[in-house]
Amino acid sequence: MGDYFVLAISCIFVNNILLAQFLGNCPFLGTSKKMETATGMAMAVVFVLVMAGIITWITDTYLLKPLDIEFLRTLSFILIIASLVQFVEMFLKKSIPALYAGLGIFLPLITTNCAVMGVCLININEEYTFMQSLVSSFSYAVGFGLALILFAGIRERINIARVPKPLQDTSIGLVTAGMIALSFFAFKGMV
Amino acid sequence: MTEALLFMLGIGGVCGLVLSYASKIFYVYEDPRIAMIENNLAGANCGGCGYAGCSSAAQAVVEGKASPSVCVISSSEGIAKVAEIMGMDPGSASPRVANNTCDGGKRANTKYHYLGVNSCKALSGFFGGQRECGVGCLGLGDCIKACNFGAIDMGPDGFPVVDETMCVGCGACENACPKNILQVKTMSERLLDFNQEDGALAPCSQRCPAEINIPKYISEIKKGDYKAAVQTIRMRNPLLLSCGRVCPHPCEDLCRRGIEDEPVSINQLKRFAADYEMKSGTRVPITCAPDNGRKVAVIGGGPAGLSCAYFLRRVGYQVTIFEAMPKLGGIIRYGIPEYRLPKKVLDWEIEGITRLGIETRTNVRFGSDFGLGSLVTAGYEAIFMGIGAWKDYSLGIPGDHLEGCYNGINFLSRSAMGEKLPLGKKACVIGGGNTAVDCARTMLRLGLEKVYMVYRRTRKEMPANEVEIVASEHEGIDFVFLAAPSKVIGNEDGHVTHLEYLKMELGEPDASGRRRPVPVEGSETLLEVDTIVTAIGQSPDASFKEETSRRISELALTRWSTIDNDPTTLQSTSIPYIFTGGDSATGPALVVDAIGAGRRAARSIDLFLKGEKIAPVEKSLQGKRIEESVFTTVPGITPIKRAEMPELPVNERIRSFVEVDQVLPEDQALKEANRCLNCCRTCYNPDNSIKESYNA
Numbered sequence: 001m002g003d004y005f006v007l008a009i010s011c012i013f014v015n016n017i018l019l020a021q022f023l024g025n026c027p028f029l030g031t032s033k034k035m036e037t038a039t040g041m042a043m044a045v046v047f048v049l050v051m052a053g054i055i056t057w058i059t060d061t062y063l064l065k066p067l068d069i070e071f072l073r074t075l076s077f078i079l080i081i082a083s084l085v086q087f088v089e090m091f092l093k094k095s096i097p098a099l100y101a102g103l104g105i106f107l108p109l110i111t112t113n114c115a116v117m118g119v120c121l122i123n124i125n126e127e128y129t130f131m132q133s134l135v136s137s138f139s140y141a142v143g144f145g146l147a148l149i150l151f152a153g154i155r156e157r158i159n160i161a162r163v164p165k166p167l168q169d170t171s172i173g174l175v176t177a178g179m180i181a182l183s184f185f186a187f188k189g190m191v
Numbered sequence: 192m193t194e195a196l197l198f199m200l201g202i203g204g205v206c207g208l209v210l211s212y213a214s215k216i217f218y219v220y221e222d223p224r225i226a227m228i229e230n231n232l233a234g235a236n237c238g239g240c241g242y243a244g245c246s247s248a249a250q251a252v253v254e255g256k257a258s259p260s261v262c263v264i265s266s267s268e269g270i271a272k273v274a275e276i277m278g279m280d281p282g283s284a285s286p287r288v289a290n291n292t293c294d295g296g297k298r299a300n301t302k303y304h305y306l307g308v309n310s311c312k313a314l315s316g317f318f319g320g321q322r323e324c325g326v327g328c329l330g331l332g333d334c335i336k337a338c339n340f341g342a343i344d345m346g347p348d349g350f351p352v353v354d355e356t357m358c359v360g361c362g363a364c365e366n367a368c369p370k371n372i373l374q375v376k377t378m379s380e381r382l383l384d385f386n387q388e389d390g391a392l393a394p395c396s397q398r399c400p401a402e403i404n405i406p407k408y409i410s411e412i413k414k415g416d417y418k419a420a421v422q423t424i425r426m427r428n429p430l431l432l433s434c435g436r437v438c439p440h441p442c443e444d445l446c447r448r449g450i451e452d453e454p455v456s457i458n459q460l461k462r463f464a465a466d467y468e469m470k471s472g473t474r475v476p477i478t479c480a481p482d483n484g485r486k487v488a489v490i491g492g493g494p495a496g497l498s499c500a501y502f503l504r505r506v507g508y509q510v511t512i513f514e515a516m517p518k519l520g521g522i523i524r525y526g527i528p529e530y531r532l533p534k535k536v537l538d539w540e541i542e543g544i545t546r547l548g549i550e551t552r553t554n555v556r557f558g559s560d561f562g563l564g565s566l567v568t569a570g571y572e573a574i575f576m577g578i579g580a581w582k583d584y585s586l587g588i589p590g591d592h593l594e595g596c597y598n599g600i601n602f603l604s605r606s607a608m609g610e611k612l613p614l615g616k617k618a619c620v621i622g623g624g625n626t627a628v629d630c631a632r633t634m635l636r637l638g639l640e641k642v643y644m645v646y647r648r649t650r651k652e653m654p655a656n657e658v659e660i661v662a663s664e665h666e667g668i669d670f671v672f673l674a675a676p677s678k679v680i681g682n683e684d685g686h687v688t689h690l691e692y693l694k695m696e697l698g699e700p701d702a703s704g705r706r707r708p709v710p711v712e713g714s715e716t717l718l719e720v721d722t723i724v725t726a727i728g729q730s731p732d733a734s735f736k737e738e739t740s741r742r743i744s745e746l747a748l749t750r751w752s753t754i755d756n757d758p759t760t761l762q763s764t765s766i767p768y769i770f771t772g773g774d775s776a777t778g779p780a781l782v783v784d785a786i787g788a789g790r791r792a793a794r795s796i797d798l799f800l801k802g803e804k805i806a807p808v809e810k811s812l813q814g815k816r817i818e819e820s821v822f823t824t825v826p827g828i829t830p831i832k833r834a835e836m837p838e839l840p841v842n843e844r845i846r847s848f849v850e851v852d853q854v855l856p857e858d859q860a861l862k863e864a865n866r867c868l869n870c871c872r873t874c875y876n877p878d879n880s881i882k883e884s885y886n887a
Contacts, residue, residue: 040243059202069195076202083206087213094217106243159336160310 004135006191011139013187017115018147019180024115028148029173031106033159038152042145044106046138049116051088052081053137056120057130077120085111115144151180224276225249231272232262239263239339239361252277260286260377263340263359271481286377287360289342289353293328293372293391295874297349300324315369324873325819326389328372337367379480379506382426383794386812393870394820395442395457397812400787401434403427405442405457409867412460412860420464421475428786429501430494432469432540433523435462436532436852438783439625439656445816447870450825453833455867456855463860469536474543480507482548485800488513488571490557493521494782495577495773497544498789499796503575504547506797511571512549515556517608519545521579522774523782525604526626528633529848558735563743573768573796576754577789580729580774586621590679591725595687599626599726606633615721619643619690621676622726623653624779628660630724631668636848642668643718647675647695652705662838666845671718673697675710679723690718731775742766751778759807761792762799770796820872827877834863 017023024045031041056077064070089107092100100107110116119140123133154176163172228249235245240261242248251257252273259274267286299322305314311333314320320329328350335343335351342357343364351373353364365375371389386392386402395405404423411420424431438458446454468475487503489496492514500510518524519541523532545551555561557578566574583598585591595615599622605612618639620631623646631642644663646653649672653660664670671692678691694714697706730752736743747755747765754771755764761776763769772788774780798805837853838844844851855863868875 063198063202067194067198069198072195072198076199079202079206083210086210090210090213090217093219097219160308160313162309 004131007132007135008139010191011136012143012146013184014191015140016143016147016184017119017140018144019177019184021118022181023118024113024144027109027113027115028151028177029170032148032152032155032173035149035152035156037106038148041106041110042148044110045113045115045144046141048081048085048088048107048110048113049119049137049141049144050134051084052116052120053123053133054130055080055084057123057128057133060124061130073121073124074117077117081116081120082111115140147180147184151177154180222250222253224253227276228252228273231265231269231276233264233269235264237264239359241361241363260360263361287362287375287380288355288377289334289358289360289364289373289375290381291328291334291351291353291373293326293350293370293871294348294869295324295327295350295391295871296330296346298876299327299874312367312369320370324871326370326372326391326872327874329370333367333369334364334373337363339363377480378478379797382502382505383790383797385791385794385808387808388810388812388815388817390812391871392812392817392820393872394445394447394816395870397816397820398445398814399427399442400781400784400814401428401790402787403461406867406869406871408464409455409457409460409864410869412464412864413867415861417464417467418475421468424461424464425475425477427790428783429498429544430523430540430782430786431461431465432536433494433532434458434783434786435465436536436850437523437527439781441781441783447822447825447875448828448866448868450822451828452830452866456834456836456863459834459836459855460860460864463855463857466854469539477505477543477547479505479547482509483507485509486511486569486571487573487575487796487800488566488569489575489577491521491577491579491773491775492516492519492541492551492553493577493579493773493785494523495579495775495785495789495792496521496575497541498786499575499577499770499772499793500549500789501544501547502790502793503796504549506793508797508800510549512545512551513555513557513561514551514553516604517553519551519553521577522581522600525607526600526629528603528607528629528636530632530636530844530851531629533850556735558737558743562735572800573770575789575792575796576763576769576771576775577773577785578731578735578775580731580753580779582730582732582752583725584728584730586676586679586725586727588676588678590681590687591723593679593681593687594685595681595722596679597722597724599630599724600729602630602724603633606637612637614639615687617641617643617720618722618724619645619671619718619720620724620726621645621690622728623648623655624726624728625655625659626729626779627724627726628655628663630726632659632663632666634722634724635666635668635845638846639722643671643720644668645671645674645676645690645692645718647673647708648697648705649673658836662851665841667841673708674716675708677715680717687721687723688719690720690723691715692718729774729779731778753778757807759811759813760795760805761788762795762805768799770799817872820870825868825875825877828868829878831866831878833866834859 015021018028027041031037059080064073119137123136128136155173158172229245232245232248240248240263242251248261252259252261259277260270301321302323303321305321307313309331311329311331314329314331319325330349332345332351335345340357340359342354343351346352360375362375364373393406408420408423411423428434435458440458442457443454448455486509489500489510489512492512496512500512503510516525520537524537581600583600614637616639618634620627627644631644634642673695674692675695676690676692679687680689680691682688693710695708695710698709699707701707733748733752745765749755754775756762756771756776761770761772763771770792772792773785795805834855838851
C-alpha cells in the first residue's frame with residue numbers, strides 16, 4: 001500500500017507529466033487562458049488517461065509480448081486510444097449526458113494528446129504491474145490537472161497586469177511555466 | 192511477420208466492429224437540423240463563438256440560445272443558409288460588427304489618478320471610472336484583451352478603434368466592456384437604434400428629431416470623406432438632399448459653439464455632402480439585409496412614408512408605397528415650392544430610395560381606390576399610415592368662399608402640379624407659418640404685383656423659419672402684423688375686392704408662451720386685394736373613414752383628426768397592425784420630425800412582425816436634453832465667422848422658380864466643418880488647446 005502511495009506522489013509531483021517531463025504542452029498553453037476551460041480539460045484527461053492506461057497495459061501484456069511484436073506498440077496504441085476516445089464519447093453521450101456536456105470539445109481533442117500516449121508508454125517501459133499502471137495513470141492525470149489549473153490561475157492574473165509588449169501572451173506564459181517547473185524541481189528530493 | 196500483420200488487421204477489425212456496434216447501442220436521437228447547421232458552419236472548432244466546438248454551436252442555434260450568425264468566421268451565405276434551416280428571418284442574420292461609440296478618450300476631464308489594476312472592469316468599480324464623463328471609454332483596453340482576432344487597437348487619442356475588416360462580431364469585447372460603449376450589432380440593429388439617456392451624444396444629436404450622428408458626419412467631411420458622411424446621414428435620414436434644403440435645423444440652436452460664438456452651420460454641411468453625392472453622378476451604395484419575404488404597406492409617399500419604407504426595406508421587408516398623388520414626395524413635392532426644393536433634386540433623391548426595391552403605386556387614394564380590406568387580403572401584414580395633414584383649416588369669416596379665395600396647401604399643390612390659377616394683381620396671405628411664407632413667395636414668382644402677409648401677432652412670434660422670413664422681406668413682401676381678418680368683401684360678380692381686418696394688441700401670454708393678441712374695438716381696416724390665400728394650419732384628411740370597411744371605422748382619431756397613437760411606439764391605439772407617424776400623427780410639423788417618426792414606426796413594425804412585444808425604447812431620449820451636457824460657458828473658443836449661405840440675388844430670383852439657396856463651395860464647407868468642436872456628451876475639442884487637454 002505504501003508503495004502505491006509513493007508511486008502516486010512521485011507521479012503527481014516529482015515526475016509531473018507537464019512540469020518535469022514536458023509532455024502535453026500544447027493543451028497546457030492552449031487551454032490555460034481561462035480557469036473554466038482548464039478545469040474541463042483536466043477532467044477529460046483524468047478520464048481518458050485512466051481508461052487508456054488500463055487498455056494499453058492489457059494489450060501489451062496479453063497480446064504484444066506473447067506474440068513478440070513489441071515493435072508495433074506505438075502504432076497499435078494510437079489506434080486503440082483513438083477508438084477508445086470515440087467509444088467513450090458515444091457512451092457518455094447516451095449514459096451520462098451531463099458529463100458529456102461538461103467535457104465538451106476536450107474529449108475528442110485529447111485523442112492526439114502526447115501526455116496520454118506518453119503515460120501509456122511509461123507504464124510499459126517501467127514494467128509496472130496492472131495495479132501500478134492504474135495508479136500511475138491516474139496520478140499522472142491528476143498531476144496534469146494540478147499543473148494546468150495552477151497555471152490557469154496565474155495566467156488569469158497576468159492578463160490584468162502590465163506586461164511589456166514583447167512578452168505578452170504566450171511568451172510570458174512560457175516564462176511562467178518555466179518558473180513553475182523550477183519550483184516543482186524542489187520535489188526532487190522527496191522520493 | 193504474419194503475426195504482426197494479423198495482429199494489426201485483428202486490432203483494426205475489433206476496433207471497427209466495437210465502434211460500429213457501439214454507435215447502434217449508444218444511438219441518441221439528435222435534431223437533424225444540428226447536423227445540417229454544422230455542415231454550414233466553418234468547421235474549424237476554433238471556439239471563437241464561445242461554444243465548445245462547431246457541434247455545440249450548432250446545438251445552441253437549434254436550441255435558440257445563439258443566433259444564426261453565431262459562427263465568427265462563416266461567410267454571409269453560410270449565415271443565410273443557417274437562418275434558412277432554422278426558418279428564421281435572415282435580416283436578423285446579417286453580420287454583426289463592433290463599434291466604439293465613444294470618441295472622447297483622454298479629452299474628458301480626469302477626476303482622480305488611478306494607479307491600480309490595469310483593467311477597465313476594476314477601474315469602473317471606483318466611482319465609475321477616473322473621468323468626469325459617466326458614460327465614456329475608460330481607456331484601459333479590456334476590449335482589446337478580450338478580442339481574439341486582433342480587431343481592436345488602442346488609438347492615439349486614448350480610446351480603442353475597431354478595424355471592421357478584422358471584426359467577426361463575436362461579442363467578446365461587448366461583454367468585456369464595463370460601460371455600454373462598445374456595441375456589437377448588425378446593420379439592421381444599428382438602423383433601428385434610438386438615442387438613449389445614457390448615450391454618448393452631442394447636444395446637436397440629442398436635439399435632432401431624426402437622431403443623426405451629427406459630429407460624426409461633420410468630422411468625415413473634415414477628413415474629405417464625403418461619401419462616408421453621406422452614409423452616416425443615411426443611417427438616420429434618407430432624405431438628405433431635401434432636409435439639407437428645407438430643414439429649420441433645430442440642432443443648430445443647441446450647438447455648443449453657439450454659446451460663445453455663432454453655431455456651426457450644420458444643415459449647410461449636410462446639404463454640401465448630399466449635393467456632393469448628386470453632383471458626382473454616382474450613388475453611394477446602400478446595403479440592405481437579405482429579403483425576408485414579409486410584406487408591409489405604406490400609405491402615403493411623403494417624408495414619413497418614405498422614411499418608414501426605406502428603413503423597413505433596409506432591414507429586409509418587402510414594402511409597397513401607395514400614393515394618392517401622381518408622384519411620390521407628399522408635402523415636400525406639393526407643399527414646398529420649386530425655388531426652395533427643385534423637383535429635379537427631389538426626383539433624384541426619391542429614385543435612390545425606390546431603387547432599393549420598394550414598389551410604388553401612385554394615383555391610388557386610400558378609401559376610394561383601395562381600402563384596409565384589400566391590403567389585408569393582398570397579404571400585407573402591417574400598415575404604416577403616413578397620410579400627412581392636407582386639409583386646410585378654413586378662415587370661418589363671412590365671405591371666405593368668394594372667388595379669389597384659396598387655401599394654403601391646396602394652392603401650393605395645385606401650382607406645383609402646374610395648374611394655371613386665375614390670380615389677380617394684389618394678394619394677401621393670412622397666417623405666419625412656413626406654408627404662409629411659401630404661398631406668398633410663390634405668388635410673387637407667379638407674377639403678382641403686390642403680396643401682403645397678414646398675421647395676427649408680431650414678427651417675433653411668427654412660427655416660420657427665420658431665414659424664410661428674411662428672404663421674403665428681401666423679395667419685397669409687405670407684412671401686416673397684429674391684424675385679424677374679420678370679413679372678405681366682394682363685388683357684384685362674387686369676386687374678392689378687399690379684406691377687412693381688426694387691429695390687435697398683445698395681451699397676456701397664452702399656453703404656448705406667446706402673448707395672446709387681443710382685438711382693438713372699432714379698428715376695422717380695409718386692405719385692397721383681389722386674391723386671398725389662407726394658410727392658418729392643416730389637419731389630416733380623414734375622409735377615408737367614410738367610405739370603406741367597418742374595420743377602418745374602428746380606427747380612433749383624435750379631435751384634431753390625427754390618428755390616435757402611442758407616441759413612443761407609434762402603434763395606433765385601436766387597430767394593432769396600423770402604425771402611423773409624421774403629420775398624420777402629430778398635425779403639421781417639420782419634415783425631419785416625420786423622418787424620425789418613420790424610423791420609429793419601422794422599429795415598431797419590425798418588432799410587431801417578429802411577434803415581439805412592442806415596448807418603447809428603454810431610457811429613450813426623444814429629443815429631451817441630457818442634463819450634464821447643458822453648458823452655460825464653453826472655455827477655449829475663438830470666435831470664427833460662420834459660413835454665409837450663398838443665395839441668388841433678389842432681382843434674379845423673384846420672377847422665376849430657380850432655387851434661391853445655393854450650396855457651399857468646397858473650401859467654405861471644409862472651413863465650416865473645422866468650426867465643429869466634435870462634441871460628445873460633456874467633452875469637446877476646444878479651438879486652441881487640443882494638445883494641452885490631451886496631456887492633462
